[in-house]
Amino acid sequence: MKYWKSLEEKEGKVTPSQANEFSEELPVISNLEKSGTLTSTRRDFLKMMGFSVTAAAVAASCEVPVRKSIPYVIKPDEIVPGVANYYASTYAEGGDYVSVLVKTREGRPIKIEGNKLSKITHGGTSAVAQASVLGLYDNYRLKKPLAQGEETSWKKVDEAIISELEIINAKPGNKIRILSSTILSPSTKQAIRDFIAKYPNTKHVTYDAISYSAMLKANEAMFGKKVIPNYQFDKADLIVSMGADFLGTWLSPVEFATQYGKRRKVSKENTAMNRHIQVESYLSLSGSNADKRIMVKPSELAGTLLHLYNVVASKTGGAAAAHLQLDENVKSEISKIADELLAAKGKSLVVCGLNDVNAQLITNAINHLLGNYNATIDFTAFSNQRQGDDDAMNELVKELPSVDALIIIDANPLYNFPGSEKFKEGLAKVSLTVSMNSKNDETTLLCKYVCPDHHYLESWNDAEPKNGSFSLTQPTIAPLFKTRSAAESLLKWAGMDTPYYEYIRNYWNQNIFPKQTRFASFHVMWDRALHDGVFELQPADEMLTVQPVDISAAGAALAKSQPGDGWELVVYESVAIRDGKFADNPWLQELPDPMTKVAWDNYACVSKKTAEQLGLHLALGKFEKSVGWETDVVKVSANGYEVTLPAIVQPGTPDNTIAIALGYGRELKARKGMSGIGKNAFPFLKDNASRNFIGGVSVSVVPGAYRIAQTQMHHSIHDGLQERRLVKETTLAEYKSNPAAGNEDREEVKKHLKSIYPEHRSLKSGLQWEMAIDLNSCIGCSACVVACTAENNVPVVGKLEVSRSREMHWLRIDRYFAGDESNPSVVFQPMLCQHCDNAPCENVCPVAATNHSSDGINQMAYNRCIGTRYCANNCPYKVRRFNWFDYLGADSFLKGTIFNNDKDEHEMTENLTRMVLNPDVNVRSRGVMEKCSFCIQRIQDGKLKAKMENRPLRDDDIATACQQACPTQAITFGDINNDRTEVYKLAHDERGFKVLEEIHTLPSITYLTKVRNKANEEV
């Protein structure tokens, strides 16, 4: 099978030099040539050298600076300088939930790890959760409460708000409204109830930027429960997703990814792999992992769903619903899916990403007909993760001009509400507006008072993401600024002076403690819950009573959205930026989107055919030396809103369809260059139901080219000359008959491995570090990339540098397409230093800065490196990264001199931000090569722990940062010389292969063949 990273590459339009970071000439030589001063270079050289030598001599003769060592006055017992402490906590932002461990050093949080004790996220994390620690050290968070835009004190702002509230409260028929995004915390909700008790005319409206309101309504109609049920992807043999990106962004991606990953682990003993079919209209993370992906136009998604229902209903005796005109091919595909679903009754799961009540009703009906309720879906541990109610929000907007007070908790409707203009008009008429957002964002700027909330890492809180699953957030650092938790503010205004911590404890004592039987004393229970971070109650089983719902009416309503002929637009959440709340986080912006590999921008995705039709003469991208890739710009308009965006050709996009990511175009006070990245796509929406399909679109090409930071062709292993088998795949059927299917050539390759060098492994018996990566369970979510960035002080280089192939990520995820150009299959391959035992980089280093350790690690001694870059050029995997500048302020003492090498595009070197740096890892300076170290600091730490405990190393002593972050546990790390380790088992598995093994580099990373669960006729 031929794999390709981009269409340009497939068509042979990419030359190796374009993908090479070092193809650009050094500016020194070109500058000299330009100025024609080559004759005086010798003199310049001597001048420069003389100056340098003198400077060095002066610097060297200076006295060594006196360093202070300042102990605590009274040292807290739990802190030992130099030893990390881990605290269980909870990442809960706008309904997104991850149970985490916070790694702190000397009292400052520096890394987020997954909490393995959680029954929901099982130790998995997401890119956004990993990046949240950087959000703490943000100088642009609000530092004090504001009144009319002026900084003030809490006392003054409280007095002002309380007095206004009391005047409003005394007025008959007053209206006080609290507007929030989904609140998972039962204590905060209790605080809101207490607030309402004091101000009885208060109503709480929940609104989510990405709304799941239709699901709530459909479930209320059908089951009498206005909640989102508990989806159990691990119990489903067959998953059919209708436009729901459940691995990337839908509802609770970390939870679903861990469940999904469990069923993607294939071994000879266990071939019970799930099958995943995705129907969608843009290439999502879930779609790229699907065994079968059906591409439909945005407008067709509803019809496809209806057709699926009708086929299932006709075979199970359900009532028929309306039909929509559909492509015959799609129809027959859907019929096949229906048959498969019927064969997997009670073991299948159908989910739908449409925020349309009728669509959700139909989806529920399909699941009901298939007997999936109480099997793969239940209401016992129902989910609280999305509670936004569109109707209530619309009602609020309508009545806003007559509202007296509006308190906003963690919501930004001015940016992300469809029809934000109307909201803005209404807001201007509200006499008391209070925002508790922690940034001066679009909405907060227009509020009278601002009472900034803590960052979750400095705050007490709790969460109940699912019925009966509780979780605690504990502060891991004292608040950096004069902020206050939102619940505490509400309590204060309700006349209660209880600190929020006490309040949570009381709530737990009164409401959770009586419901459990494990602990006799509340204190013991509390301490346990605080230690574990999670606390589980056994909720009573909910019996489902299905209420009669008129499916045909729902079908008829859904059928009204007839497919149009013209352009269609779909807007979607991207894995890194999501709804845009954290769009000012440099780590997330620098993370290339897993699907398009574009960083620092959003763009209009079009199909190849559409690009040709539009006459985008740069439709396939144009390569400019020293600029990177440039693309054409298109103007997209719909619903009276228009944006100009760079157009990129994204395989997997239907024709005549534009797909645009949400979450960009934020306008807020943020780090340098972090505001106004990309364009806001929210205003395209008429209402919250329409994000999956927007009609009436017009598209035109705008003259000009746009520099885009697309990394897909950077550091390409393909040399374009030879067909290399970098990724391998097979089908489940073939795998069952032959465990080495797809990997048959490996035996042949191994036979030819001969070397003139002596055997490298001098210590066959000692520790030898190896890694195994399962291509089958890697879903490409990129949590590992951000985890690596946080763990190893990987710098942010900014858009310009990324576009010149200079991104610094030690771990990248190569995304390969194969097959059909318009709807390709996808393989993700995490690519990092392979720690070759015959490493080509080691041989070419003139100063032996990179060499091999006895435990199999390709070491990099930064202080020895003189920056020849020979190693990077000789690395076949292209995983070495060169510091073109001093990105993190390593040579900070040179600031202000002519030797200033700083390149800090986004204020990553200011003191507060540098607090996020891992003190156990060097900050590299300019001119130094770096690369994955297998998290050597974690290896050394794990070894030391075992040594001090006088015991052999255990398999779980060491986990690399990428391994720890992975929600599907696709990465395994350990000692290959020990046959009890997991990595030993995987490295000797028939599925195991090494990348470019034929060139005899002896890599230490084993990849496991991807297995696709294909139906017979698809093969």
Add this chain to the structure above:
Amino acid sequence: MNVRISVRFLFLFSFLSFSVFSASAGDAAAGEKVFKANCASCHKPDKKMIGPAMKGSEQRWIEHGDFQGVSGREWLNRWVRNSQEVIKAGHPYANKLFSEYNKSVMTAFTTLTDADIANVLAYVETYTPPAAPAAQPGVSAQPTESPFTSLFLYALIALLLFIVFILSRLTANLNKMALQKQGLPVPETVPIHKNKKIWVTLILVLFIYIGYSAVLGAIDLGRQQGYMPDQPIKYSHALHAGINKINCRYCHGGALRGKQAGIPSPNICMNCHKGIQEGAVNGKYGRKEITKIYASIGFDPNTLTYIKDYHKMDAEEAKKLYTEWLRGDEKHTYTQKDIDEVLAFIGKPIEWVRVHNLPDHVYFNHSQHVVAGNIECQTCHGPVETMEEMYQFAPLSMGWCINCHRTTEVNFAKNNFYDDYRQLHEDLKNGKIDKVTVDKIGGIECQRCHY
């Protein structure tokens, strides 16, 4: 040199004479040992500390007379072995003492025999505070080369060079004379300053010398062997670790648990200095140095209690408290400069000057060496127990680290961690190797210390 030796002798002599003096009191010598091992952390013979001054205690108990038919002296023995029982028994003097000392419970010394107690009492009765030594030792324990030896060497070299010069002139003249005698033409004498050979040699020598010293200097850049900065408190390791034999890890506990050994926080100092309020470094500083700790942490030495909400205390009030405390010292007088120096510590952490500095690109972990490697602190830090002022003993250079890793044996047989190194175990058994040193398990590879 001579001066230094004499100082050492004087110090030693005074110490010896003191010992001889105490030994003359018979069982008091045995008592001193018992006292120092058991009592000294809370009692002083002649002064109130955490407990009362012990001088005269025997007399006080005897004076109190019989109680419940048991003599006062016997009650004292019972008190030492278990004071709480005596209090419970209702002994009036015991109860008075107990309440007088804030009801702090005295440790029960159940193992002390009657004879031990008698010895201790004999010791405290004969105790006289040591007189301050006449001279300030100021011993620099740095091993320095004797200046005399090197001077002698230089003189010798100069002398030899002179002889060479004379001899060469001599031979040249003799040659000249011989040539003259034979009637051969005599080459023109070139004056020394115009002799090219000499100039070339000189320049060459100078060049080599400059290069050599430049390389040496460059290698030594940033190294600070012998670095002995002034510290904010005149703290003596010689006293604490040497004379008092306090274990290093008592204060530097981080060495057992992690990367940094750590500088003790004042609350650790206070474990002892709650009672010990006066410096013992030759009595030179009186209360000054220890009061700095009190000022930092907020301890009122008059009432022996910590000041509540010290951070909120009025600065002037705190200044007054410590000024009066210093002025109240009968044995010492403090200049205003001394007092100001102490007052600067009020409410602030103590800013010690770091002696041992490693570059940022070096990862060093104390627990790896101290716990896993069983290395003595002194191996790298030198004879700390003799250092009045801390200085950097080892060069802390990479070569120094590596040399040690090449020669230091790993605790291979005893630590189960090394079970995984099967080949090495086999080699050991077969006698192929006789020991496993750190470098054999990769201890000199780059990324063990640089990452």
